[in-house]
Amino acid sequence: MKILVVGSGGREHALAWKLAQSERVTELYIAPGNPGTAALAGSRAGLKVENIAIKSDDVAGLLNFARKEAIDLTVVGPEIPLVMGIVDDFEKAGLRAWGPSKAASELEGSKVAMKEFLRRYNIPTAAFKIFDDAAEAHEYIEEVGAPIVIKCDGLAAGKGVTVAQTEDEAHDAVTRMMENHQFGKEAGSHLIIEEILEGEEISVFAFCDGHNALILDTAQDHKQVFDGDRGPNTGGMGAFTPAPGLMSEADEDVVVSRILLPTLSGLVKEGRPYVGILYMGLMLTNKGPRVIEYNVRFGDPECQPLMLRLQNDLVDICEACIDGKLDTITLDWSDDTAICVTLASGGYPGSYENGKAITAVEEAAAEKGVTVFHAGTSKKNGVLYTAGGRVLSVCAQGEDLTAAREVAYAASEAITFDGKHYRNDIGCRTEAR
Ligand code: AMP
Ligand code: GLY
Numbered sequence: 168m169k170i171l172v173v174g175s176g177g178r179e180h181a182l183a184w185k186l187a188q189s190e191r192v193t194e195l196y197i198a199p200g201n202p203g204t205a206a207l208a209g210s211r212a213g214l215k216v217e218n219i220a221i222k223s224d225d226v227a228g229l230l231n232f233a234r235k236e237a238i239d240l241t242v243v244g245p246e247i248p249l250v251m252g253i254v255d256d257f258e259k260a261g262l263r264a265w266g267p268s269k270a271a272s273e274l275e276g277s278k279v280a281m282k283e284f285l286r287r288y289n290i291p292t293a294a295f296k297i298f299d300d301a302a303e304a305h306e307y308i309e310e311v312g313a314p315i316v317i318k319c320d321g322l323a324a325g326k327g328v329t330v331a332q333t334e335d336e337a338h339d340a341v342t343r344m345m346e347n348h349q350f351g352k353e354a355g356s357h358l359i360i361e362e363i364l365e366g367e368e369i370s371v372f373a374f375c376d377g378h379n380a381l382i383l384d385t386a387q388d389h390k391q392v393f394d395g396d397r398g399p400n401t402g403g404m405g406a407f408t409p410a411p412g413l414m415s416e417a418d419e420d421v422v423v424s425r426i427l428l429p430t431l432s433g434l435v436k437e438g439r440p441y442v443g444i445l446y447m448g449l450m451l452t453n454k455g456p457r458v459i460e461y462n463v464r465f466g467d468p469e470c471q472p473l474m475l476r477l478q479n480d481l482v483d484i485c486e487a488c489i490d491g492k493l494d495t496i497t498l499d500w501s502d503d504t505a506i507c508v509t510l511a512s513g514g515y516p517g518s519y520e521n522g523k524a525i526t527a528v529e530e531a532a533a534e535k536g537v538t539v540f541h542a543g544t545s546k547k548n549g550v551l552y553t554a555g556g557r558v559l560s561v562c563a564q565g566e567d568l569t570a571a572r573e574v575a576y577a578a579s580e581a582i583t584f585d586g587k588h589y590r591n592d593i594g595c596r597t598e599a600r
Contacts, residue, residue: 168482169194171233173253174223174244175201177509177542177560178467181474182242182481183207184540187214189482196236198222198229202551203541226253233262240265242485243443246464250276254442265485267463270439274461278327279320279357285458288433290426292458293450295361301345304358308337311360319344320357328400330363364450364457369413370406370466371422371447372473374484376493377440380427384476384500385410386469387597392516394592401516402557405593406469407506407568408476412600414451421455422447430461442488471540471560472505506571507562508579508593512543513586515556523585525551528559531578536571538562539578553584561589568594 168191172183180203187195187207192214197204200218208216221228224247233241241257243249243266252269266272273280285292293316298304308315317340319327327350331337337360343349345358370388373380386408392398414422426447434441446462465473474481478499487493512519525544528551532539540562543555561579565571572594579589 168192168239169236170196170482171219171229171236171238171241172197172200172204172244173229173241173248175199175204176244176467177507177540177557178465178470179244180204180540180542181471181560182244182465183216184210184538185474185477185481186242187211187216189480191480191482194236196232196238198232201541202544202546203539205546223248224251226251226256229253230256230260230262233257234260238262240482240485242266242481244464246272246275246462249443249463263486263489265489266443267441267445268439270437271434271441272463273439275463277320278318278359278460281461282359282361284433288429290429290433290458291421291455293361293364295359298358298360299356301341304341304345304360305338307360308334308341313337314363316361316363317341317344318359318361319350319355320359321350321353364452364459366450366452367413368459369410369449369451370469371427371449372465372469373427373445373447374488374493374496374498375431375441375443375445376488376491377435377442378431378491379493380431380445381493381496381498382423382427383473383498384408385413386466386473387413387594388466388469389590389593392511392590394590399516401509401511403466403468404509404511404590405507406466406472407504407571407594407597408469408472409500409504410597412597414456418451418456422449426456426458467542468507468509468557468560471507471562475505475538475562475564476501476503501564503564503566504568504571505562505564506568506575506594507540507560508575508589509542509557510559510561510579510582510584510587510589511557512553512555513588515588519556519586521545521552521554523553525553525558525582525584527581527583531561531581534574534578536564536574537578538564539582553586558584558587568598572598
């Protein structure tokens with residue numbers, strides 16, 4: 168089979184790494200990929216691997232390539248091509264692409280549409296109000312006070328949300344999003360103001376074939392940049408799986424019966440069945456789980472440790488999603504723990520410089536239990552350089568969280584680049600429990 172992976176982050180390196188292990192795959196292309204995906208060449212005899220210089224949001228370019236090469240299956244990593252409708256365009260051309268349609272991707276593409284969907288099906292979420300006028304939004308903040316959460320409508324790379332502890336912060340967020348158009352005119356034309364949810368945040372992932380869903384093993388992300396969940400939100404500073412003891416059985420029941428199943432049946436009813444991976448971002452409040460958001464793709468970095476522990480052939484799963492046959496699959500997980508530590512550029516999630524030389528990646532990756540996925544890296548004359556905010560996903564597997572942490576942190580320390588920073592407490596709260 169010929170497979171195309173769309174994207175260039177740590178998530179896509181992990182997906183490509185997993186697909187490269189499938190005996191069914193003979194050719195693997197990654198567009199645009201990164202130095203880590205390029206290095207998958209030679210990972211298995213009889214497998215051809217190549218990075219293709221087409222950006223992940225160049226849907227027409229990707230379609231052209233897939234047609235020319237007669238790609239059998241395209242696995243889409245990031246949300247932007249999904250929200251643009253890559254799966255519909257491929258289908259129209261008679262090509263198979265794994266991921267939700269444009270209509271189903273609206274769950275991530277528009278927070279306003281997502282909240283309205285939740286309301287239509289009575290799915291538990293934070294109480295909210297939608298605003299298209301800045302003055303009214305300011306007035307509402309005066310009325311209800313802080314803490315309060317302000318969200319802009321469209322995609323903002325995970326940065327369009329302000330959890331405001333004070334009224335001043337809330338007013339400032341409205342001004343930035345709606346009046347100064349920080350995330351563009353479109354995204355700032357509607358705002359959601361919603362109640363703050365307190366509790367433990369958890370990501371629940373499910374493979375979906377439209378009607379059936381398979382929930383993946385538990386994983387937890389660490390969104391804030393600094394230890395102890397302090398500082399601004401990032402794309403994700405680390406994750407681990409499994410995350411035991413986070414959800415009670417009662418919570419799990421609610422997630423399935425009041426969140427996952429109504430989501431799938433609601434989308435079927437609306438003529439946009441969900442195919443691919445559904446990411447439910449939940450807050451476990453003292454009144455039970457609440458949906459914070461849906462994403463229409465794997466979490467990054469949660470995907471990296473999950474792929475390390477998934478024992479099934481990922482090609483089989485993707486095909487079963489597309490063919491409506493997920494009921495024929497049982498997910499199989501290794502019984503170890505996998506952890507991912509994000510090594511980030513100095514200044515991230517604010518501004519940072521690229522082009523810092525990176526050392527000791529291969530040495531660190533050669534240690535037992537370590538897998539290093541590339542995210543923001545580039546390679547010139549055999550030397551690796553930083554080329555993004557999140558640079559490397561340093562992953563490790565161990566018999567338990569303590570063992571996995573030890574190995575991952577030894578590797579994270581050994582790898583060097585100017586400005587490198589990472590969180591030291593990935594998995595610590597769970598470990599303490
Ligand atoms: P989102 O892009 O909607 O996932 O929001 C980004 C992050 O903001 C989430 O992962 C949460 O940590 C936080 N957040 C969003 N909405 C709320 C809320 N209603 N209450 C508390 N925290 C929230
Ligand atoms: N890990 C959070 C995200 O992918 O959005």
